[in-house]
């Protein structure tokens with residue numbers, strides 16, 4: 356072949372290849388075109404072999420032509436490769452694009468635990484009678500949890516409350532009553548104190564949980580009687596369960612009150628007709644109460660001749676079970692959102 360024929364072949368092939376490059380829709384097609392034209396066994400290699408056969412004086416001119424074709428191909432190749440890569444990227448961006456006008460996934464709103472709903476309600480009711488909230492530690496010294504409340508070591512009433520001992524001198528508080536002691540030691544009467552909190556006992560079945568909640572009330576003033584106590588308790592229960600409920604007091608015993616009484620309310624579920632919750636009696640036990648035992652005042656160095664008081668305490672789980680008709684105390688601690696979500700309507 357003479358040089359001009361070779362050059363015309365080269366130009367034809369280059370034009371074809373550039374058309375292939377320009378129309379390639381995928382990187383693979385582009386790559387195939389490169390192999391065919393500029394690869395080791397491609398068109399340019401073949402034509403270079405032909406060049407070897409040309410007369411010496413034609414070689415440089417032809418070599419230049421081959422180079423020009425090579426450069427033209429490279430430029431077209433790189434440009435198209437970039438176009439295809441950009442197009443692929445745009446495609447991916449489009450596919451993965453977020454439609455900001457779509458509503459997002461719904462976020463579940465947090466809600467108060469039913470125990471805290473009832474706790475807040477009781478605190479709200481008693482705050483209208485002038486009570487304010489106090490707190491105390493959950494790990495108590497024996498003295499606060501028992502002794503200062505007139506429950507000496509070996510006293511049988513310690514058996515009423517199965518205790519978790521931390522060591523010889525510390526317990527997980529078994530009731531909120533030790534907050535009475537903290538309050539009496541740090542504040543000057545008269546006052547009306549309210550202490551909601553978590554308490555612990557070795558006990559577990561459908562109506563007992565090893566960790567439950569109580570609310571403690573303590574009023575200290577100059578002239579305090581059982582009538583004041585009854586009025587307060589009746590007010591709380593009627594506010595909580597409706598004015599139709601009846602409240603009754605039964606004589607009882609607590610070491611830290613004298614006299615002591617337990618209080619019940621007529622069953623708000625069956626209107627005292629008798630049901631499973633009130634065990635067919637029409638009455639539901641709510642909590643304990645009484646006038647502050649002078650021995651408690653003595654333990655905290657307050658003169659019982661000058662000051663009197665009443666105290667009361669009850670379990671919040673029990674209140675919530677009555678209020679919402681729940682028959683298993685363990686549900687409160689299970690963290691099942693289907694259960695917990697029912698109370699914030």
Ligand code: DAH
Nearest residue numbers: 530532643644645666667668
């Ligand atoms: N602390 C008692 C208990 O957990 C309840 C109680 C009874 C509290 C009488 C009082 C009270 O303040 O006066 O069983």
